[in-house]
Amino acid sequence: VALSQETIMVREIEEGTLLSVPGLRGAALSSGIKETGRPDLALVVSDEPVAAAGVFTRNALPAAPVKLCRRRLAREPRGRAVVINSGNANAMTGDRGDRDAAAMAERLEERCGGPALVLSTGIIGVPMPMDRILGGIDRAAAELSPDAGEAVAEAMLTTDTRIKTCAVEVKLPADDGAAPARVVVGGVAKGSGMIHPDMATMLAVIATDAPLGQDAICSTLRAAVQRSFNEITVDGDTSTNDTVLLLAGGAQTRPILADTPRHAVLQAGIDVVAEQLARMIVADGEGATRVMELRVTGARGDDEARLVARTVTDSLLVKTALAGGDPNWGRILAAAANAGIPLRQEELSLSIGGHAVFAGGGPIGAHEQEIAKAFSDAEVVVELDLGRGDGRARMLTSDITKGYVEINAEYHT
Amino acid sequence: VALSQETIMVREIEEGTLLSVPGLRGAALSSGIKETGRPDLALVVSDEPVAAAGVFTRNALPAAPVKLCRRRLAREPRGRAVVINSGNANAMTGDRGDRDAAAMAERLEERCGGPALVLSTGIIGVPMPMDRILGGIDRAAAELSPDAGEAVAEAMLTTDTRIKTCAVEVKLPADDGAAPARVVVGGVAKGSGMIHPDMATMLAVIATDAPLGQDAICSTLRAAVQRSFNEITVDGDTSTNDTVLLLAGGAQTRPILADTPRHAVLQAGIDVVAEQLARMIVADGEGATRVMELRVTGARGDDEARLVARTVTDSLLVKTALAGGDPNWGRILAAAANAGIPLRQEELSLSIGGHAVFAGGGPIGAHEQEIAKAFSDAEVVVELDLGRGDGRARMLTSDITKGYVEINAEYHT
Numbered sequence: 001v002a003l004s005q006e007t008i009m010v011r012e013i014e015e016g017t018l019l020s021v022p023g024l025r026g027a028a029l030s031s032g033i034k035e036t037g038r039p040d041l042a043l044v045v046s047d048e049p050v051a052a053a054g055v056f057t058r059n060a061l062p063a064a065p066v067k068l069c070r071r072r073l074a075r076e077p078r079g080r081a082v083v084i085n086s087g088n089a090n091a092m093t094g095d096r097g098d099r100d101a102a103a104m105a106e107r108l109e110e111r112c113g114g115p116a117l118v119l120s121t122g123i124i125g126v127p128m129p130m131d132r133i134l135g136g137i138d139r140a141a142a143e144l145s146p147d148a149g150e151a152v153a154e155a156m157l158t159t160d161t162r163i164k165t166c167a168v169e170v171k172l173p174a175d176d177g178a179a180p181a182r183v184v185v186g187g188v189a190k191g192s193g194m195i196h197p198d199m200a201t202m203l204a205v206i207a208t209d210a211p212l213g214q215d216a217i218c219s220t221l222r223a224a225v226q227r228s229f230n231e232i233t234v235d236g237d238t239s240t241n242d243t244v245l246l247l248a249g250g251a252q253t254r255p256i257l258a259d260t261p262r263h264a265v266l267q268a269g270i271d272v273v274a275e276q277l278a279r280m281i282v283a284d285g286e287g288a289t290r291v292m293e294l295r296v297t298g299a300r301g302d303d304e305a306r307l308v309a310r311t312v313t314d315s316l317l318v319k320t321a322l323a324g325g326d327p328n329w330g331r332i333l334a335a336a337a338n339a340g341i342p343l344r345q346e347e348l349s350l351s352i353g354g355h356a357v358f359a360g361g362g363p364i365g366a367h368e369q370e371i372a373k374a375f376s377d378a379e380v381v382v383e384l385d386l387g388r389g390d391g392r393a394r395m396l397t398s399d400i401t402k403g404y405v406e407i408n409a410e411y412h413t
Numbered sequence: 414v415a416l417s418q419e420t421i422m423v424r425e426i427e428e429g430t431l432l433s434v435p436g437l438r439g440a441a442l443s444s445g446i447k448e449t450g451r452p453d454l455a456l457v458v459s460d461e462p463v464a465a466a467g468v469f470t471r472n473a474l475p476a477a478p479v480k481l482c483r484r485r486l487a488r489e490p491r492g493r494a495v496v497i498n499s500g501n502a503n504a505m506t507g508d509r510g511d512r513d514a515a516a517m518a519e520r521l522e523e524r525c526g527g528p529a530l531v532l533s534t535g536i537i538g539v540p541m542p543m544d545r546i547l548g549g550i551d552r553a554a555a556e557l558s559p560d561a562g563e564a565v566a567e568a569m570l571t572t573d574t575r576i577k578t579c580a581v582e583v584k585l586p587a588d589d590g591a592a593p594a595r596v597v598v599g600g601v602a603k604g605s606g607m608i609h610p611d612m613a614t615m616l617a618v619i620a621t622d623a624p625l626g627q628d629a630i631c632s633t634l635r636a637a638v639q640r641s642f643n644e645i646t647v648d649g650d651t652s653t654n655d656t657v658l659l660l661a662g663g664a665q666t667r668p669i670l671a672d673t674p675r676h677a678v679l680q681a682g683i684d685v686v687a688e689q690l691a692r693m694i695v696a697d698g699e700g701a702t703r704v705m706e707l708r709v710t711g712a713r714g715d716d717e718a719r720l721v722a723r724t725v726t727d728s729l730l731v732k733t734a735l736a737g738g739d740p741n742w743g744r745i746l747a748a749a750a751n752a753g754i755p756l757r758q759e760e761l762s763l764s765i766g767g768h769a770v771f772a773g774g775g776p777i778g779a780h781e782q783e784i785a786k787a788f789s790d791a792e793v794v795v796e797l798d799l800g801r802g803d804g805r806a807r808m809l810t811s812d813i814t815k816g817y818v819e820i821n822a823e824y825h826t
Contacts, residue, residue, distance in 0.1 A: 061750035094775030124743025324822030330537025334653050337474035362507030402815040409737030
């Protein structure tokens with residue numbers, strides 16, 4: 001990724017993972033939470049405590065690990081060790097769930113040092129099998145390695161069909177006397193890209209060895225999430241467990257402050273990792289075969305654009321039309337008009353794959369073959385201009401297929 | 414249906430239809446809108462002009478026939494003839510669509526007298542084949558009969574699998590010197606019971622020979638819709654075409670005024686017809702195999718209860734769990750907690766088929782077989798108490814199955 005045409009400042013690391021970040025080690029194993037025997041527990045541990053921030057679900061009944069991370073990061077925005085389990089979300093589990101999440105953090109701190117953070121995903125409303133989990137933490141803590149990046153990614157999966165991890169190298173510019181420096185941003189995520197996930201919670205951990213100051217780490221993470229995970233239909237306010245963590249620190253460079261050139265470049269690197277993880281999630285949506293990128297412009301403000309974009313990409317008829325590869329654009333306009341915004345037919349324009357389908361108050365009726373082809377590609381760009389202002393937003397959504405229904409109807413408690 | 418134990422005031426008419434209402438005739442035929450050759454055009458005509466009211470979609474881009482009906486009923490709340498077509502929604506069709514809807518009303522008034530009203534359902538964004546439609550109106554007008562009730566119901570269908578029509582007899586009590594009187598309420602509807610319908614718009618016509626005063630007809634219809642069509646997931650604010658019409662008048666009794674005993678009984682009769690049609694719609698949801706009735710109590714006000722009920726019944730994970738017959742109640746609580754209400758885990762209680770599954774801040778873990786059985790029946794009642802107040806609401810939803818995806822993915826423009 002080139003930020004300017006002259007100098008490449010953010011470069012993808014081939015086969016990079018979260019553990020491409022210097023100073024991080026990890027381990028993953030099957031602790032027995034999943035009856036299938038598949039990997040279900042992972043540790044990520046930094047050589048030393050680093051700055052940490054989190055963005056969490058807005059669901060009114062957050063899971064126990066979400067409450068634990070929120071409380072700990074509010075008290076002290078630092079972290080050293082993260083335990084991630086799949087197979088059980090530790091949500092709707094009452095006081096016992098809170099005690100179980102605390103016990104996981106305590107055991108992790110005993111084995112790997114702290115502060116410790118906890119992420120869980122899986123079934124809701126079932127008590128955690130703590131003997132297996134604590135035993136799993138003990139065993140994994142003895143196996144930490146910088147080579148476990150893909151294993152960590154795998155142990156987070158539930159209905160995902162592939163691992164989601166990547167890393168970039170970021171060249172920090174010289175700044176106020178500090179020499180240029182190379183740092184790494186890596187990330188890992190799980191999630192199935194559909195709305196209202198429960199067994200399909202979205203979790204992500206992003207890390208960098210660049211030392212972000214405490215003043216900057218929260219806003220940096222929020223900005224990256226806003227441009228990535230909040231622009232896919234796995235959005236932050238649905239599941240009980242959705243969490244994105246950022247760990248930053250370790251490299252022998254001076255702390256990076258907000259509003260500096262170094263920070264701008266590092267933000268770009270973090271944004272790239274977040275965007276790549278978000279795209280991986282939506283493309284691996286449960287049963288998904290196709291991704292639609294919806295760009296809404298001409299709204300009265302970005303919030304209005306976002307509301308319209310979300311209403312369209314949450315529409316079941318739009319998602320099933322996408323599954324059928326059918327450019328049934330009437331469904332897109334009908335869904336947009338259902339967002340509670342007083343749209344006017346004569347101000348709207350809609351294009352699919354760069355071809356206008358609706359403008360000037362009526363259908364265009366041209367390029368039908370090109371439009372049908374664009375809508376049946378693996379990725380289709382749909383542009384909707386509301387003709388009311390300068391607000392804009394973007395959302396990525398996958399399609400809803402019979403495979404989605406199969407996964408979610410036939411998953412039994 | 415007995416309103417009191419002593420006197421049956423509202424009684425179902427066996428094989429009743431909209432045209433069971435004295436003074437109504439109808440006709441239906443294949444005009445050629447649908448390429449399949451199935452019936453696609455129906456007329457309903459009253460012997461004389463009667464009072465009329467409508468409730469319409471809140472979609473910001475209503476279809477041309479919705480705009481026409483709104484405008485005409487605002488000017489004069491009366492109607493005599495209704496034309497209903499399926500196969501084309503006349504939505505997103507610009508100025509031409511408005512002219513086409515007006516031409517349909519004009520032709521109908523020429524043939525059958527007015528005022529005329531127009532209802533359309535079907536594909537969005539395609540111009541109406543006006544030659545066929547006008548020819549169809551001409552032919553149907555020559556065939557009006559009181560025996561065409563089922564044919565009218567059939568000509569309205571799109572993806573529906575069965576007709577939806579019923580009627581009741583209502584015994585109006587003596588009132589202020591007027592003798593008791595028997596009147597009929599009949600109705601017809603189409604709709605496939607899913608969210609964001611487009612080819613699956615919800616349309617309904619309810620009629621009675623009881624003469625409702627102009628002061629009472631609008632509020633009577635709104636009350637009936639609130640307790641029926643607005644409590645299923647085909648709700649009034651989604652499609653471009655959703656319409657419910659009420660026609661009232663003709664019987665030789667004195668006008669029925671609001672807030673009288675006669676009005677209360679007639680309202681009950683209209684409510685019964687609306688409720689029956691709504692249940693028929695949700696049970697015939699595209700691909701549906703099962704209906705869930707969600708009762709939310711303990712909210713801070715009915716609006717809050719309604720918001721939670723809609724959030725849960727719109728949840729794709731809840732609807733697919735229902736398809737699987739799987740009492741995955743964690744999904745129900747997680748969806749409720751996503752409504753933006755500050756719920757507290759320890760105040761919630763949830764039961765399925767009368768058996769408690771969550772209370773006192775945690776899972777109950779009893780009666781698992783009975784709960785699984787209740788959730789796999791054709792109809793399941795789920796009760797969610799929020800523990801915050803006295804507000805209550807009810808929603809009916811069908812399940813989302815592979816059949817739904819098949820219908821909506823494989824329907825091509």
